[in-house]
Amino acid sequence: MTDIIDPALVPKVTLATGDKMPIIGMGTFGSDHADPELVASCVGIALELGYRLFDCASVYGNEDLIGVELERALKNGVAERSELFVMSKVWNDSHKRVVESCKKSLHDLRLDYLDAYFIHWPFPNWHAPHCDINSRSPDAHPYIHEEFMETWAQMETLVKEGLVRNPGISNVTIPKLKLILRDAKIKPVLNEMELHPSFQQPELYKYTVENGMQPVGYCPVGSPNRPARDMAPDDVVDTAMPVIVEIAKAHNVHPAVVCLKWSAQRGTVPIPFSTKRANLASNLRAVTEDPLTDEEMAAIAASDKNCRFIKGHVFLWEGAEDWYDLWDVDGVIPGWKK
16 A cells, blocks of 8 residues: 555645635755654655645744755656645844745745745844743843834745745734734735644634635644653643544544544644655545544534744843743733734
8 A cells, every 4th residue: 555645635625815725735854863864854745645735934944955855756746836835934033134035935945935034033042042931032032013014025025026925923922913913915825833732823714714815723732742841840741732632543643643633624724744655645544535524523622722832032131030021922922012
């Protein structure tokens, strides 16, 4: 039995622009356990298996190598450019140089346009690679809406110039999103956020969908290999949640597959990462067969633990109370400036 999935069998969602997007993709953040060469080789394997959606970012430090794999697949007839949905993100240190950053990603990825481009975080708070949880940049500050909209205006320029088809936001909250939607001339089409069974973000999810944006979910199976600075003793392990384990046994699949089925059936586009061919194949197959029942979907929805993994300590500013300040937990943007 082949492990290759016909890309035509992978369901697609229709974005506000009319573009079609596969319901599952491959993430390319290798964290601290997969070097750029390994991640790129996995992209090559994923293309062969039938993946057509890839979630990239300049800060991941591997787009140049991923570009080699994309170019090879296109030249060898593994995929057509029209089939691919390639996403990237502008990093925090380039909020004033969005167009330049995008063109660098396009050059590295060996593409003429990006299907989606995100502002990775809603503030320019930068941190050094592999820093520890206590790292603080002296230039870091709370969200400043006017500053963000200057960055967003550059995103709009990319759309007008045909370099980006679908602009997106990431790691925002409802208070920030309300301001962005109020002032954007070209509205965000996608919203990438942390989404998994133990952290479902129902209010933000609902607000995203109601405002015509497609949710994209990172850490969809709980990101067990996330950086150590993003781990806490009381974190939930999604694949060990009783409801997930029970459903996995009923379907005779790994619990990670249940997480992905739940995500896709909910309407999210999950972007799991793996370095193993067998896992890449099972992740893709998860959305093409044996769906969860309505009762199983409801049971998972009722098991939300509100357990955020990517807390973002390294993006805090001097004087911030704690990581909750990044996420406007009380519905108010700390240190808010127009």
